[in-house]
Amino acid sequence: MKDFDFSKFKMGIHNTLICNSACSISTDENQLLALRNKTIVDIGTLPQAAWLSHQYLNLGDGDLVLLNDPYSGNSHLHSMTIVVGFKSPLKVGRGQKSNSTNYLLSHRFWFKPRVFLTESIEEEGVRIPPTPLYHQGQFNQQLLDGVAAHPLCPPGFAERVQSEAKKVQSNVQSLGPVFEHFDLSDANLRAYLRSSKKRFQSLLEQFQSREIQLEHQFTDDTMLKLRIAVTSGCITFDFSGTESSNSIALTDGATLSACLHSLLQILPEETPINSGLLQGINVITPTNSTVSAKYPKPVFLGFTEGVQWLSHFVHHGLSQLNPEQPLSAESSTTQGSFEIQFQSGSVFFENILSGLGATQESPGISGHTWENRLDLNPCIEKVEKMYPIRYQSISIRERSGGQGLFGGGDGIAKYIEILQPSILKWRSFEPSVRPQGADGGQAGAAFEFYLVRGEQKIPLLENSEFKLGVGDKIALLSSGGGGYGKPSSS
Amino acid sequence: MLWSIGLNIGEAFTEIVAHSSEQEHFQRWNLLSKPLLTGIHEFLKKHGCLEIESFRISTSLGLHFKEKNLGTPAAFLVTRGFEEWLTIEALRTADWSSDTFLPYIDQDLVFPIQERIAASGEIILPLNLKEIGPVVDRLKLLGVQRVVVGLLHSPANFEHEKILSDFLKQEGFEVFAGSNSKTSDLHPRSEDDEKARWVSLLEEAYLKPAFIEYFESFFQDPLFQRLASEDKVFFIDENGFSQKWPEIKFGQSVWTEPRLLQQLAGDNGACYFGLERWYGYFPVMGESWSECRRLQHTPASILLPIQPSQVLKENVWGLPMSSTQASGYLPGPICLGRGNQLMPVDLMYLRGYLDNVSGFEIKNHKKVMSKVVEALQLLMPGKSQQRHDSQTASEEVLLSLLQNLTPMWKLNRPIHFLGPLAPAMYQVLKNTSISTHLQLDTDSSFWLGKSLIPEYLGDLK
Numbered sequence: 001m002k003d004f005d006f007s008k009f010k011m012g013i014h015n016t017l018i019c020n021s022a023c024s025i026s027t028d029e030n031q032l033l034a035l036r037n038k039t040i041v042d043i044g045t046l047p048q049a050a051w052l053s054h055q056y057l058n059l060g061d062g063d064l065v066l067l068n069d070p071y072s073g074n075s076h077l078h079s080m081t082i083v084v085g086f087k088s089p090l091k092v093g094r095g096q097k098s099n100s101t102n103y104l105l106s107h108r109f110w111f112k113p114r115v116f117l118t119e120s121i122e123e124e125g126v127r128i129p130p131t132p133l134y135h136q137g138q139f140n141q142q143l144l145d146g147v148a149a150h151p152l153c154p155p156g157f158a159e160r161v162q163s164e165a166k167k168v169q170s171n172v173q174s175l176g177p178v179f180e181h182f183d184l185s186d187a188n189l190r191a192y193l194r195s196s197k198k199r200f201q202s203l204l205e206q207f208q209s210r211e212i213q214l215e216h217q218f219t220d221d222t223m224l225k226l227r228i229a230v231t232s233g234c235i236t237f238d239f240s241g242t243e244s245s246n247s248i249a250l251t252d253g254a255t256l257s258a259c260l261h262s263l264l265q266i267l268p269e270e271t272p273i274n275s276g277l278l279q280g281i282n283v284i285t286p287t288n289s290t291v292s293a294k295y296p297k298p299v300f301l302g303f304t305e306g307v308q309w310l311s312h313f314v315h316h317g318l319s320q321l322n323p324e325q326p327l328s329a330e331s332s333t334t335q336g337s338f339e340i341q342f343q344s345g346s347v348f349f350e351n352i353l354s355g356l357g358a359t360q361e362s363p364g365i366s367g368h369t370w371e372n373r374l375d376l377n378p379c380i381e382k383v384e385k386m387y388p389i390r391y392q393s394i395s396i397r398e399r400s401g402g403q404g405l406f407g408g409g410d411g412i413a414k415y416i417e418i419l420q421p422s423i424l425k426w427r428s429f430e431p432s433v434r435p436q437g438a439d440g441g442q443a444g445a446a447f448e449f450y451l452v453r454g455e456q457k458i459p460l461l462e463n464s465e466f467k468l469g470v471g472d473k474i475a476l477l478s479s480g481g482g483g484y485g486k487p488s489s490s
Numbered sequence: 491m492l493w494s495i496g497l498n499i500g501e502a503f504t505e506i507v508a509h510s511s512e513q514e515h516f517q518r519w520n521l522l523s524k525p526l527l528t529g530i531h532e533f534l535k536k537h538g539c540l541e542i543e544s545f546r547i548s549t550s551l552g553l554h555f556k557e558k559n560l561g562t563p564a565a566f567l568v569t570r571g572f573e574e575w576l577t578i579e580a581l582r583t584a585d586w587s588s589d590t591f592l593p594y595i596d597q598d599l600v601f602p603i604q605e606r607i608a609a610s611g612e613i614i615l616p617l618n619l620k621e622i623g624p625v626v627d628r629l630k631l632l633g634v635q636r637v638v639v640g641l642l643h644s645p646a647n648f649e650h651e652k653i654l655s656d657f658l659k660q661e662g663f664e665v666f667a668g669s670n671s672k673t674s675d676l677h678p679r680s681e682d683d684e685k686a687r688w689v690s691l692l693e694e695a696y697l698k699p700a701f702i703e704y705f706e707s708f709f710q711d712p713l714f715q716r717l718a719s720e721d722k723v724f725f726i727d728e729n730g731f732s733q734k735w736p737e738i739k740f741g742q743s744v745w746t747e748p749r750l751l752q753q754l755a756g757d758n759g760a761c762y763f764g765l766e767r768w769y770g771y772f773p774v775m776g777e778s779w780s781e782c783r784r785l786q787h788t789p790a791s792i793l794l795p796i797q798p799s800q801v802l803k804e805n806v807w808g809l810p811m812s813s814t815q816a817s818g819y820l821p822g823p824i825c826l827g828r829g830n831q832l833m834p835v836d837l838m839y840l841r842g843y844l845d846n847v848s849g850f851e852i853k854n855h856k857k858v859m860s861k862v863v864e865a866l867q868l869l870m871p872g873k874s875q876q877r878h879d880s881q882t883a884s885e886e887v888l889l890s891l892l893q894n895l896t897p898m899w900k901l902n903r904p905i906h907f908l909g910p911l912a913p914a915m916y917q918v919l920k921n922t923s924i925s926t927h928l929q930l931d932t933d934s935s936f937w938l939g940k941s942l943i944p945e946y947l948g949d950l951k
Contacts, residue, residue, distance in 0.1 A: 353582060365581060366578075366581055367578050367581045367582055368581050368582060379682065379683045379684055379685055379686075380572070380575070380642060380684055381609065381642060381643055381645075381646075381682045381683065381684050382682050382683065384608070384609040384643070385609040385682060390608065390614075391571070391572075392571055393570075393571030393572065394571070394572060394574070394575050394578060395571070395573070395574045395578075396574050396577070396578065412578060415571075
């Protein structure tokens with residue numbers, strides 16, 4: 001057997017995946033080979049979406065499935081996942097059934113989100129469980145037409161899905177050469193995953209303490225409990241005792257995502273995410289708790305801000321397990337998602353990035369995030385042409401980053417004037433919490449969201465909605481990141 | 491006989507093509523061995539190109555100047571409230587592994603202008619020139635000569651930008667503003683996109699002094715003076731426009747090379763291997779590959795993930811990988827005596843692949859070779875000393891790096907290999923399974939310079 005080069009295989013797969021925004025490749029036996037995520041939630045949910053789709057629908061070679069149901073492995077409802085089954089080019093002509101599938105590729109894309117204040121996921125948008133999109137050469141136009149007729153269907157849905165489906169099919173084609181080149185036999189595959197597992201186990205040895213317990217009380221008084229334990233070759237995240245919170249709801253997949261994401265923060269940059277690594281991770285979540293929510297809990301806030309918060313919380317715990325691992329100062333998890341719905345029916349959605357916490361080595365970056373890029377922030381001129389709003393200013397929120405030896409990144413300040421009567425809706429998770437500094441660094445400024453009406457300044461921190469009149473101005477001031485180390489006396 | 495001349499100027503190599511109805515001549519040379527103007531005159535004289543119909547120039551120098559911070563930031567006068575808008579966008583989208591970060595903005599030279607135009611073009615807050623006086627005084631105090639004007643919604647209503655620009659010109663400044671010319675001169679898609687418009691202007695103002703200095707000898711050369719006076723010298727920019735010499739928007743040349751590559755590739759793929767930069771054009775990869783930068787619109791070609799002058803380092807698997815550091819000709823590879831850190835070009839040199847590259851001459855070969863070997867041993871202490879000799883190790887590292895490109899190269903279409911290092915690169919890969927997909931274009935028909943000749947301009951016309 002030819003020597004199998006794990007590094008080259010990982011690079012080959014990874015570079016193929018670069019052309020997608022977020023995707024994963026796994027076998028039809030639920031062995032994750034490679035993953036490229038765009039948001040934290042993708043890490044745990046993309047492979048889950050592939051596996052559940054295959055379990056429900058037994059995908060054949062070239063079959064495509066569409067889903068956006070968070071309870072079937074998707075992220076929030078404004079993202080969509082297409083799963084495609086495909087046969088390894090190595091196995092074609094080697095006695096395999098012509099229609100059998102060997103691999104599953106999950107591909108995720110996003111629509112402009114909406115902000116809904118609701119108690120049920122059914123009111124957050126149209127929910128699509130895994131449904132055949134392309135089966136045995138037939139495109140499921142009925143599915144697209146049916147979803148497009150739903151009142152909460154995002155605009156341009158059918159065209160976008162068709163375009164993304166073509167992209168997925170093209171990506172499968174470009175994977176063929178990689179599989180061929182690396183001679184991806186079952187034996188090589190097993191060796192690759194074994195090697196990754198072994199590597200992960202050796203990385204776990206860096207933890208000096210073996211167990212730690214953490215607690216956090218949400219603003220609604222519910223408790224989140226976490227025990228992190230490192231045993232030989234395995235790390236356990238045990239959330240036993242965690243209650244159900246009205247603030248956020250995370251599915252098991254989202255909770256796994258947060259744990260894995262924070263773990264990856266302290267592992268070397270090139271650590272591949274695959275089943276070899278996942279075999280060494282155990283996540284325990286009490287059913288119906290805030291970290292294992294069940295249908296019909298709404299998930300938008302949990303999947304955007306909650307999962308980031310949880311990731312930071314877990315990261316804090318991991319840093320305590322390994323005191324040599326420098327703890328970065330906190331970054332805000334509040335995105336300040338809001339929408340303005342005009343009488344014409346048009347909806348303007350926006351959020352705002354915060355400053356990053358400083359690290360032992362460098363200051364935090366202003367208005368930046370590593371974790372969630374919705375690619376909003378379009379051009380001012382385009383937005384003002386499309387919506388009856390006028391930006392008054394957009395600037396860096398001076399001195400909002402916590403002071404320290406290395407200062408936290410500053411937040412951003414946006415002021416927007418409303419030109420037509422409209423309704424403002426917003427949701428944010430614990431916005432008044434200040435991102436804490438580390439090792440003597442000071443906390444960053446808290447998120448501020450308020451309305452200026454004449455002489456009045458009306459704070460808008462609670463999740464709610466508000467009628468806006470002509471001339472009202474809304475102000476968003478995102479948090480600064482925490483500082484690192486004691487500020488110098490000068 | 492009437493000649494059309496195409497000249498493509500890189501940082502290291504230059505290629506020139508002379509085309510007439512009866513003949514074609516080509517030459518490529520290393521600028522270290524022969525200055526640009528000398529090379530051009532020698533070439534024209536050798537082939538008797540006396541009567542020149544058109545002289546078309548393209549260059550990748552803009553990217554080089556930008557990457558190495560060789561430009562000079564201009565002052566930026568922008569609608570009040572949006573002084574930090576470009577910086578905020580750059581912070582949001584920045585690739586933090588990149589060394590260059592908005593080199594064309596100096597926040598100390600950004601000044602707010604009290605005015606506002608609505609999306610409809612209606613003036614909400616009129617411009618008051620009396621308020622500009624202190625700004626002008628400050629600019630003069632700082633010795634500023636070039637000023638960029640960026641006002642919101644100027645495509646909808648040019649009035650404010652025009653008044654302000656005229657005023658600044660009267661005060662003696664060189665002004666860069668969207669209202670100086672049609673918006674389409676900036677970029678076809680820059681209407682309703684203040685970011686692209688402002689960045690284009692800032693980039694132009696930033697790069698212009700460096701270009702003027704580089705082309706100083708051109709401006710004084712009698713041949714070019716004569717040709718320019720007869721409107722026969724053109725500068726091809728990244729939008730495919732032919733700009734008349736010497737009134738050129740140099741900033742718009744930054745992505746000309748990949749644009750030309752795309753044109754040459756047609757329906758197939760193409761890779762350009764220069765000594766300073768490697769580009770790729772892969773038509774089937776789709777739109778998501780086309781965005782090199784988000785602040786501006788760019789051509790569909792991309793910089794390859796492996797670059798000739800990237801510093802090599804070790805990854806977690808204990809194998810070499812290229813960092814994103816130091817792409818470009820400076821500081822450059824060890825073998826050219828320009829740096830101390832190992833780069834892919836050094837590996838090609840060590841293995842002997844560069845021996846036959848025209849214009850690639852190494853002085854003190856023995857000393858340079860031992861320096862490269864030393865750097866390789868530092869990178870792969872086990873492999874290059876015990877199991878392999880340095881040449882085998884360098885081959886292994888090189889192939890391992892190029893493996894990154896496998897998915898792009900295996901697209902069931904021919905991938906044309908062009909550029910001065912293309913023959914060397916082809917030699918590296920010819921014994922691998924990838925080679926069947928690759929097509930080496932050593933003949934001059936695939937030179938970038940040729941794509942500048944009017945007969946071959948195609949879409950660029």
